[in-house]
Amino acid sequence: MTPVHTIIAKELRSYFVSPVVYVIGAIFLAMVGLLSYQAVANASNQALRLMQLQNTYAQLNLNEMIFRPLFQSMNLILIIILPLLTMRLFAEERKLRTFELLLTSPIGVNEIVSGKFLSVAIVYGGLLSLTGLIPLTLSAYATFDWQPVFLGYLALLLQGMLMLSIGLFASALTENQIIAAFLSFGLILGLWLLGALSSAFGDSTLGQILSYLSFTEHYERLIRGLLNVKDLVYYISGMAFMWFAAHQAIDAYRWK
Amino acid sequence: MIDVQHVTKRYGQVTALDDISFSIPKGEIVAFLGPNGAGKTTTMRILTGFMPPTSGKVRIAGFDCLEEPWEVKKHIGYLPETPPLYLELTVREYLTFVGRIKRLEPEQLQERMRIIVKQTGLSDVQGRVIGHLSRGYRQRVGLAQALLHNPPVLILDEPTTGLDPNQIIEIRDLIKNLAGSHTIILSTHLLAEATAICQKVIIIHQGHIMAIDTPKQLGAKLRQSEILQLTVKQSDPDLLETLGKIPGVIHVSQGPSPNTYVLETHLGEDIREELTKLIVTRGAGLLELTSQSISLEDVFKVFTKTDKPAG
Numbered sequence: 001m002t003p004v005h006t007i008i009a010k011e012l013r014s015y016f017v018s019p020v021v022y023v024i025g026a027i028f029l030a031m032v033g034l035l036s037y038q039a040v041a042n043a044s045n046q047a048l049r050l051m052q053l054q055n056t057y058a059q060l061n062l063n064e065m066i067f068r069p070l071f072q073s074m075n076l077i078l079i080i081i082l083p084l085l086t087m088r089l090f091a092e093e094r095k096l097r098t099f100e101l102l103l104t105s106p107i108g109v110n111e112i113v114s115g116k117f118l119s120v121a122i123v124y125g126g127l128l129s130l131t132g133l134i135p136l137t138l139s140a141y142a143t144f145d146w147q148p149v150f151l152g153y154l155a156l157l158l159q160g161m162l163m164l165s166i167g168l169f170a171s172a173l174t175e176n177q178i179i180a181a182f183l184s185f186g187l188i189l190g191l192w193l194l195g196a197l198s199s200a201f202g203d204s205t206l207g208q209i210l211s212y213l214s215f216t217e218h219y220e221r222l223i224r225g226l227l228n229v230k231d232l233v234y235y236i237s238g239m240a241f242m243w244f245a246a247h248q249a250i251d252a253y254r255w256k
Numbered sequence: 257m258i259d260v261q262h263v264t265k266r267y268g269q270v271t272a273l274d275d276i277s278f279s280i281p282k283g284e285i286v287a288f289l290g291p292n293g294a295g296k297t298t299t300m301r302i303l304t305g306f307m308p309p310t311s312g313k314v315r316i317a318g319f320d321c322l323e324e325p326w327e328v329k330k331h332i333g334y335l336p337e338t339p340p341l342y343l344e345l346t347v348r349e350y351l352t353f354v355g356r357i358k359r360l361e362p363e364q365l366q367e368r369m370r371i372i373v374k375q376t377g378l379s380d381v382q383g384r385v386i387g388h389l390s391r392g393y394r395q396r397v398g399l400a401q402a403l404l405h406n407p408p409v410l411i412l413d414e415p416t417t418g419l420d421p422n423q424i425i426e427i428r429d430l431i432k433n434l435a436g437s438h439t440i441i442l443s444t445h446l447l448a449e450a451t452a453i454c455q456k457v458i459i460i461h462q463g464h465i466m467a468i469d470t471p472k473q474l475g476a477k478l479r480q481s482e483i484l485q486l487t488v489k490q491s492d493p494d495l496l497e498t499l500g501k502i503p504g505v506i507h508v509s510q511g512p513s514p515n516t517y518v519l520e521t522h523l524g525e526d527i528r529e530e531l532t533k534l535i536v537t538r539g540a541g542l543l544e545l546t547s548q549s550i551s552l553e554d555v556f557k558v559f560t561k562t563d564k565p566a567g
Contacts, residue, residue, distance in 0.1 A: 006356040010342070017344045101340035101401065104304040105357040106329040254307050 003107045007115025008122070011089075015123050020084070025127050028081050035073050036134045039066045062144035063225070067135070071152045071223040074131075078160050079192070083184035085123060086167025087177040089116045090250070094175035103254065113246050117168050117239075124160050128153070148225030155222030158235040159215060163188050165242035172249035191215060257282040257409060257439040258303065263312030265298055265463075272298045273309070274463040280456070282408075283436045287450035288443040290460035296443040297337060299460070300411050303441070304334040316409055330359065333407040337414050339398025343387035347378055347397055350386055351404060358405040368404055376400040376430065392423040399427065403434075410434065412442040416449060428453050483548040484519045486531065489541025491515045502527055502534065515543075 001009075015021045043065040050060075093099040102112055135149050163184070170183035195214030201207030211217050215238075218231040258280040265273040273295045280286050288296045302309045303316065305325045314321040317331040342350055351372070355365035373382055376396045381389060386397060395415070402410060415431065416424045432453050434440060444450055450457050451471040459466040459474075467474060488495070491514055499517060500508045504525040511518045521527055528545060535542045 001356060003357060003359075006353065010345075010353050013349065014342065014344055096340070096343070097336055097338040098340040098342060100301075100304075100306055100334070100336045101354070102357065104306050104329055104332065104334045105354075106326045106359050107357045 003111040004115045004118070007107075007112060008119045011116060011119030012122065015119070020088070021123060024081055024084055025130075028077060028127055029130060031077050032070075032074060032131050032134070035077075036066070036070050039070045040138065062138070062142055063148045066138070067144070067149055067152055068223055070134075071156060074156060075159060075219060078156070078163055079185070079188050082124065082160060082163040083167050083170070083181045083188070085120055086164055086171055086184060087181040088171070089120065089168055090171040090246075091175050091177045091180045094253075095177075103250075109247055109250050113168070113172075113243055113250070117165060117243060117246075120164050120168070121161050124164060125157065128156055128160065145225075148223075151225050151227055152223045154227075155219055158222070158232070159219050162215060162235055162238045162242075165239040165246075166191075169242045169246040169249060172246040172253075257284075257317060258441070259313075259315040260299075260303070261313045263299075263302060263309045263314060265295075265302060265307075266310045272463050273302075276312070276460075276463070276465055278458060278465060278468055280439060280441065282439050284456060285431065285435050285440045285442070285454045286456045286458060287454040288441065288458050288460055289445065289447065289450055290443075291445060294460045295463045296460055297413055300334070300336075300413050300441070300443060304332055304411055305329055306334075330405070331407050331409055333402035333405065333410045335398050335402040335410075335412045335415055337417070339394055340401070341386045341394055341397060344385065346385050347373075347382045347389075347400075350397065351400060354401045354404055360405055368406060372400045372403050375403070377426070392419050395419055395423070395427065399430070408438060410438050410440045412440065414443055414445075416444070416446065424449075482521050482525070484521065484528070484531070485511060485516060485544070485546050485548060486519060486535075486542075487511070487513075487516045487544035488535060489515070489543055491540065492538075495538070495540060498534065498538075499531075502530055 043060060043062065046065070047060055090099070093102065103109075132153070135144075135146075138144070139146075166187045167180070167184040170187060171177075171180040173183065174180050191214055193214075194210045195216030198207045198210035198214060201210065212234070215234075218234045221228055221231055260279065261277050263273055263276045264271065276295075276299065288299065290296050298307075301307045302314060302321070305321050305328050308322060316328045319327040319331065321328050342353070345353065348369075351369055352365065355369065360368060373379055376399055378393070378396055378400060381393055386394060389397070395418070399412075399415065402412065412431070416427050419427065428449065431440060431442065435453075435455075442449075442454070455470060456468065457471055457474060458468045486499075496508055496510065496517065499505065499519060504521050504527045505519055506522060507520040509518050510516070519527075519531075528547075532542060532545065
């Protein structure tokens, strides 16, 4: 067992003995369930209306009618839910002084940060995979194109992991979990608003930079079913940057 | 085993440690003594590699703390002031985790765990969640954590604070048993503790080392006079003056109650016999006569009262 495995195993154990994950998971799944019900109900209403108008069996694009709006609203839920998953990662260690144990053991800060990040990514991945029941159930009653759905899930995974890495960094800055959560809310919302801000600058260089920095554009492209290297690079470099920032925050905590 | 040279630590404007040097040979138990905020915890954190010093060199078991931090960390067991416990894990899970991050091989870990659980008296609670344990047991789990990888150097930050008297004795016995095979530094502001288990005392105050010596010699250095406390049944107004006239007495003062007197005499002069005779002839009724030796507490006061306390 490498040190990273050890940290992951310990973190997962801590997640699943605390009620936090169950509460967050239940809320997440309930919200996604409600939203998907609403999306399906909407789609079937429209189908009925079309049938009455045209008197024929209507062909609806379910990817556009159901999955895109669903993925869009899931993004909002992630913004609220994920900071609550990451807030404890370092803040709790600092509060309980267990950080002293980790930092005085023959184990590197990079291993600690990676282990923590991967563990929360696993928890999130698990929650996300449970929502896979929605397309699976739907596929029994309707036909749709699976490829954009897969890309949508890839988008959700990357988007979520980027938010988790931001939360990881925020948690490394403080020993107060509430502050860590609000800090990551703030950072994620700020990143989101950059997208809105970019449209004010139109097609200027600044506008383009802002719109690249915000996740909106990248996420939208992926859930529309477009796979672009540029977007993958955005997410992966974003996570790497936040990983590095968390590492720096911990070093600063020791040196201060 | 532990060699600290000219270590200084600053937190921004505040100097927590100012040019500290000392060295501790293998197998010794040494106490850091000082009021809160003296720099004990800072020194320990630097020794364990938790934080680097602003300047100066620290070598542990022959390894430099900055150049070979991994080797140093393998050779140190550290119990911080607050035991670093994951309250949601059981004792066994916790120790397994610690063993793994201390890089013990699986078989080694099982073997060490068996020994340590017995040594620290945790056999009965090893399946219980740490959050449900009493303070005394938590402290023992903390100690087990520090001992698990059998490090030659142990650094214990106030290992007995918050424990009841029985638990304190148990922990002290445990530490004493480790002497010889382990080099141990512990910090305390309990003065009896330093005399009870340590061979050497380092007094720290406001980031400076005030003294390094054995508890006995520190006492001897400060002992310039003997102090007697006398309690009589009936005091009369002249008694104070009469006592002052006994040869050898430097100073007499009224004690805490009207019938007690505190006499200071020259070192090595025993006036107890004359004193009792005097009291008996005056019919004052001798109730108590005690000789007060200088405790480490007095040493501590003398060394640290020169400046206003930090923090």
